[in-house]
Every structure is written in structure tokens, then in C-alpha cells.
Amino acid sequence: MKKAQFSNPWLPYALLAPQMLIIAIFFLWPAAEAIRSSFYLEDPFFGNATFVGLQNYTDAFRASDYQRTAWFTALFVTLVSLLSLAIGLMLAVSADRVLRGQSSYKTLLMWVYAIAPPVAGLIGVMLFDQHIGPLVDFFALFGWEMRLGVNYWDTGIAIIIVSTWKQIPYNFIFFLSGLQSIPNSVKEAARIDCRSERRRFWTITFPLLAPTSFFLLILNITYAMFETFGTIDQMVKDQPGNSPVTLVYKVYRDGFRGNDLGGSAAQSVVLMVLVLILTIVQFRLIERRVHYN
Amino acid sequence: MLRTTLFAAAAALAANGAAAQTEITWWHAMGGQLGETVNELANRFNESQSDYRITPVYKGGYEDTLTATIAAFRAGEQPNIVQVFDAGAATIIGAEGAVIPVADLITEAGVDFNAEDYIPGVRFFYADSAGKMVGMPFNSSAPIMYYNTAALEEAGVEAPKTWEEFEAIAPALKEAGYVPLAQSHTPWIFTENFHSRHNIPFATNNNGFDGAQGTQILVNNDAIKTHFTKLKEWLDAGYYGYYGAGWGDNQAPFENGEVAIWLGSSGSFGGLKNSVDFDFSADVLPYWEAINPNPTASFIGGAALFAMSGKSDEENRAAAEFFKFLSSADVQAFWHKETGYVPITTAAYEQVKAEGYYDETPQAEVGITQLNLPTGDYSKGYRLGFYVQIRDVMNREYGRIFAGETDVETAFATIEEEGNRLLERFAQTSN
Numbered sequence A: 001m002k003k004a005q006f007s008n009p010w011l012p013y014a015l016l017a018p019q020m021l022i023i024a025i026f027f028l029w030p031a032a033e034a035i036r037s038s039f040y041l042e043d044p045f046f047g048n049a050t051f052v053g054l055q056n057y058t059d060a061f062r063a064s065d066y067q068r069t070a071w072f073t074a075l076f077v078t079l080v081s082l083l084s085l086a087i088g089l090m091l092a093v094s095a096d097r098v099l100r101g102q103s104s105y106k107t108l109l110m111w112v113y114a115i116a117p118p119v120a121g122l123i124g125v126m127l128f129d130q131h132i133g134p135l136v137d138f139f140a141l142f143g144w145e146m147r148l149g150v151n152y153w154d155t156g157i158a159i160i161i162v163s164t165w166k167q168i169p170y171n172f173i174f175f176l177s178g179l180q181s182i183p184n185s186v187k188e189a190a191r192i193d194c195r196s197e198r199r200r201f202w203t204i205t206f207p208l209l210a211p212t213s214f215f216l217l218i219l220n221i222t223y224a225m226f227e228t229f230g231t232i233d234q235m236v237k238d239q240p241g242n243s244p245v246t247l248v249y250k251v252y253r254d255g256f257r258g259n260d261l262g263g264s265a266a267q268s269v270v271l272m273v274l275v276l277i278l279t280i281v282q283f284r285l286i287e288r289r290v291h292y293n
Numbered sequence B: 001m002l003r004t005t006l007f008a009a010a011a012a013l014a015a016n017g018a019a020a021q022t023e024i025t026w027w028h029a030m031g032g033q034l035g036e037t038v039n040e041l042a043n044r045f046n047e048s049q050s051d052y053r054i055t056p057v058y059k060g061g062y063e064d065t066l067t068a069t070i071a072a073f074r075a076g077e078q079p080n081i082v083q084v085f086d087a088g089a090a091t092i093i094g095a096e097g098a099v100i101p102v103a104d105l106i107t108e109a110g111v112d113f114n115a116e117d118y119i120p121g122v123r124f125f126y127a128d129s130a131g132k133m134v135g136m137p138f139n140s141s142a143p144i145m146y147y148n149t150a151a152l153e154e155a156g157v158e159a160p161k162t163w164e165e166f167e168a169i170a171p172a173l174k175e176a177g178y179v180p181l182a183q184s185h186t187p188w189i190f191t192e193n194f195h196s197r198h199n200i201p202f203a204t205n206n207n208g209f210d211g212a213q214g215t216q217i218l219v220n221n222d223a224i225k226t227h228f229t230k231l232k233e234w235l236d237a238g239y240y241g242y243y244g245a246g247w248g249d250n251q252a253p254f255e256n257g258e259v260a261i262w263l264g265s266s267g268s269f270g271g272l273k274n275s276v277d278f279d280f281s282a283d284v285l286p287y288w289e290a291i292n293p294n295p296t297a298s299f300i301g302g303a304a305l306f307a308m309s310g311k312s313d314e315e316n317r318a319a320a321e322f323f324k325f326l327s328s329a330d331v332q333a334f335w336h337k338e339t340g341y342v343p344i345t346t347a348a349y350e351q352v353k354a355e356g357y358y359d360e361t362p363q364a365e366v367g368i369t370q371l372n373l374p375t376g377d378y379s380k381g382y383r384l385g386f387y388v389q390i391r392d393v394m395n396r397e398y399g400r401i402f403a404g405e406t407d408v409e410t411a412f413a414t415i416e417e418e419g420n421r422l423l424e425r426f427a428q429t430s431n
Helices: A011-037 A055-062 A066-097 A102-114 A117-127 A134-140 A152-180 A184-193 A197-227 A229-235 A247-257 A261-289 B002-017 B032-048 B062-074 B086-094 B102-108 B120-125 B149-155 B163-175 B186-197 B222-237 B247-255 B266-275 B313-327 B329-339 B346-354 B362-371 B387-403 B408-429
Strands: A040-042 A049-051 B022-028 B052-058 B081-085 B136-141 B143-148 B179-183 B259-265 B280-283 B301-308
Touching: A011 A040, A011 A261, A040 A055, A040 A261, A040 B408, A055 A066, A055 A261, A055 B408, A066 A102, A066 A152, A066 A197, A066 A247, A102 A152, A117 A134, A117 A152, A117 A229, A152 A197, A152 A229, A184 A197, A197 A229, A197 A247, A197 A261, A229 A247, A247 A261, A247 B062, A247 B387, B022 B032, B022 B062, B022 B313, B032 B052, B032 B266, B032 B313, B032 B329, B052 B313, B062 B081, B062 B086, B062 B301, B081 B086, B086 B301, B086 B387, B102 B301, B102 B313, B120 B136, B120 B362, B136 B266, B136 B313, B143 B149, B143 B186, B143 B266, B143 B362, B149 B163, B149 B259, B163 B179, B163 B222, B163 B259, B179 B186, B179 B247, B186 B222, B186 B387, B222 B387, B222 B408, B247 B259, B247 B266, B259 B266, B266 B280, B266 B329, B266 B362, B280 B362, B301 B313, B313 B329, B329 B346, B387 B408
Parallel strands: B022 B052, B022 B081, B179 B259
Antiparallel strands: A040 A049, B081 B301, B136 B301, B143 B259, B143 B280
């Protein structure tokens, strides 16, 4: 392999510097600040902080709903990621097969992606409204009296549906481009060797999509964990009550609505560690099985 | 580009022309129609004199406004006046030095100020433990009972004065095809004001007014547990409808005629008047005769205006002048009639009464009547820190009671335990 050479030894560092600066300012510094404030209780107006050791952590874990919120978050992240990946892939495969009018299908399917999470939440609120929601009327036909904001699981299901719906187009776009980058020669060869379309998909197409899937899996988990809180806030109408919420929403709620900065920081550090572990696991275990070439 | 420059030049000229004016800003949480009324108030103040100019800025809901204020204060960019709601009172009043008490602000500016001018229930809630007014009550409301007149007539019943009476008429209302009862804010109406109305202590340290250190919540008591046991029974029997923790979800079924009696805010009157097409009336919040045969007043809800510190004398004077303007009888009468929030001074109340407004719309008087009821030691409200989270805990546990996930006993034990932990945490931030 040819070794890349820079004429000036400082040039690579100079080229890296802007990116490093961004990482330092927007990631490392806030993370360090969060860790620091998780050990303090702080008065919101003047920032007079009292060192309290691990109290913020123990208080967070002792709250009776922390465990329930953690379980719901795990379920929520799993379901939203898997469902939106599966549906996105299914739609991409179908759209890839369409020969006429493919671009209009694609545009229609991608449309939803342009919707901001809170707007998606607002649409969800209208669809699932207790009194006038069309989806509530629809489910009532099957004898399911859905009550958003009153019944824990009804609300949970509605939040999962809206969050999944919002993420499908994103997965669709990446899967479609992944599918279209599979060389025709490979597809044709497979067609000669194997008549079963299903089998061709699982043995040829899907493994070739593995890098895309892996990348999307990580992004979907991040989405479900962190980006959905706008949707959730809208769906629970700013009053979570007995409704299921995710850990990030709790961080937001305690920190930004309740002004409990220390408690909120401790919860976000816990999340940071969780995501760190999750990412290591993903790269160690799953990425080994992904073939990029 | 040219247009922008011209515009900027014109703006600069206009600003020069009014160089003597002192500009102040006012952050508030009044959206929609209420926001329009707030803008109208500001316009009237700006037109009433030429020395000061106030600019109202809508900052989102109550919690958003408080959070934005805190962030701005820490950056030294705070507004002159900010609207803070009842549950945030402990946070802002507890941060000594963040605000200038209204009483001081007004006296220092040389503007006449007499605390006695204000209605008693209003005066105490935003005062310090010595009784000095810290916040200027602005949109003050009381939880009251609204009822669909036709629904009650159809069922052949009278509006209940007590919960015992409600229990007696509920079957008839249900029979007539209505959900007899709904309410929009379980912590505010069925918890905080339940304690006020029955004169039951809500927290130690004089309901928290004497300071945050060592304050404990006393919500785990038999009276309120009886009330919630009844509510659950009523819910199961179809006498009470619970539509979640959101305000609007519980108001909607009253507006569309499903619910016969709805407990909401006296400030809901302005909106209801426009949104419903049936006749409705209002009365004071029912009470349990078995718990207290001599019910007391409810405390003041809503929000108050606070003058932030760190501003020039000129600007503080402008804020003081604005508060004076806001307390004047004419302005209060306008605000009261436009929104349904109660007038904060006795003079304004007398004026509106003299105009005969309550003869036409007796519903509008209910809030004031209720606030003017006899007060007790524990009827004037509470001051508790991290109260937004405590309300979250209440809403969660109440939701679980109504969903049958927990029982009343366990729920109140949880509220007490988690409430006290939050209060303890708050006390640690303010020492």
C-alpha cells in the first residue's frame, strides 16, 4: 500500500483541527460539564452548587417510576428500530421492483421524512384524539376502546406507531440506495442459480445490504432513544401523568421543566454510559459479521 | 438589500425621535386569545404616556417561560418583567436577589403603593413570610364549578353545593345520559385546593411559606384519601369521567355536551363563552360537609408578574409605573371582563359590580366570591420547591388510581415519599 505523504508535517493536524474543535466544543465539553454537575445540587438562578456526591444518582434510581421508564424505553427503542427498519426495507424492496413511475413512488414514500418530530407528534395527537381521533374510531370497530393519555399501553402503542411512521422514510431512502448499488450482474447470476425470490433475497440481497443495515441499526437506536422526545412531548400534551415516557424525556422534563439541574445531569450521564456500552457491543459483536466489500 | 437599509434607517430615525423613552420587556406565557389581550394591555399602557414603552414577548407555556428566564438571568440578559405561575413561585421567590419585591420596587420609584388595595386571597400567595408582596398578582384564578343548565334541568336536579349532594344527584344525571362530573387539573383542583377549601394543612412550616428547610408535604391524610376513594367509586359507577392529565381533554367533553358538571378555572369563562352553544352556569367549588362543615376560600391560582433585578433605576421605574397602571380599576375591569380572571383590587371589583356586569353574567363573579370566602390558617395556598415535579408525581399516581393500577393508600404513600424527597432536594439547593 502506498503511504500518503504531506509536504508539511503540520498540515494534517491543521486539516483535522476544525472537526476536533467541533467535537471538543459540542461533545466533550458538554459531556464533561454534565458529569461535573451530576455530583452537585444547584440553585437554578445563581448556580450556587453544593457537592452532594452520588445523591443525584441514588435519588434518580429510587424514584418509583425510574425502572418502569427504563423498561418502557428498552421496549420502545427495540420496537421502533425493528419495525421502522423492517417496514423501510419492505417498501424499498417493493419500490425497487417497480419499473414505471418509480420516482413518484419514491417521492411519496420519502415525504414523511420532511416532517419535524413535534409536528409528527401533533399529527399523532389528532389521529389518536380520545374524542375525535379517526384512528380511535377505527380501532373501536374492533372493540378496542383506545384512550390516549388515560391508559398506559394505549398511549404507549400510539407513541410507538407515530415514532415508527416518522422513521420509515429515512430507512427507506438508505435501503433503496443500497439495493440500487447491488450490481446487476450479481442479481442476474443469482436469478440463474435460484428461482425462489425469497431465497435470493435472504442469501444474496440481504447480506449485500448488511453494511447499510448495520449503519441504519445504530442510527435508528439513536433516533428512538434521543430524537423522539419532541414527538412524545406532543403526544402526552406536556402532561405525562400516567403515560409511558422514555428516559430522555425524563431528563428533559426534570431539567428543563423542573429546573432540577443536578438530577437531570445524573440521569443523562447514566444514558451516556448506556449508549457507550451499546455502541461498543454493536461494533464488537455485530460489525464483525458485516462485510463491506 | 436597499430596502433593508432604508428600513433600518427609518427605524433608527424613529428611535432617535423617541430617545427619551425608556424601553422595558415583559416575558409572558399567555398564548392565543389571552395573548391578544396581553398585547392590548401593553398598547394601552404605551398610549397612556410617552416616557416608557413596554414590549410583551410570548415565551411559551408557564414552565418554558420560567426556564427561559432562568437561562437569561444567568447570561445577564433577563427581561424587566416576567410572568411566573403558582407552582414556580417557590423557585423564583426562593432565589433571593433574583427579583425585586414588588412592594420595594414601587415604593423606591416613588409610586403610591398600598397592599390593602388588593383582594386578601390575592395578596398573600405571592408575598414573603412577613407579608410583603414579592410578585404582582396578574392572572389570578380560582377553580370553580361550571354546569350545563339544560343537563341539570333534564335530570331534574339542582347544582350541588357539597360532594354529598353531588353523590345524591349523580345517578339522575347518568340516567339522563350524561357523564355527571369531570375536572381539568387533579393536582390543582382536587389536591391543593381540596386542602384550602377544607382548611387542612398541606405542608409543614406553614404550608411551606416559612422557608424550604425541613418542609414536608402532608398530602397523605385521611380526608383526601376518602375523596379519592370516592372518586374511584364514582369513576367505576360512571359518575365521574377522567380523560387524562391534559387540561383540554377534560374540558372538551363538557363543551360538546357529554359531561354535565366540569370543574375548571374561573379564567376559562372567556373561552367557554365563545366555544359552547348551550347555556351554562357556575358556582363555587363543592366541599365535603363531613370533612369540614365550614368550608374556607380556595387559594389564588394562575400567575404573577415579577420584576427582575439587575436593571437600571430608570427601567425599574418604568416597571413600577406599569404595575401601577395594571392595578388601576379600569385596566383590571377590562382584563377581568375580557378573560374571566379575577380582578386583583377591591376597587376594580366594586367598579365592575356597580356597572351591573354580574347581573348579566353572574358566572363571572363566582371566582371572586370563592376567593372572598372566610379564610383559615391553611387556606391561603402553599409554597413548595420542585413543585412542578411533585405535580408530575401526583398526576402519575392519580392516573394509576383511575386506571386501577394502584390503590389509593399506596398512591398517597408514594406521593408523600417522593414529594418529600423532592422537597429535601430543593432545600439543599437553597442553603
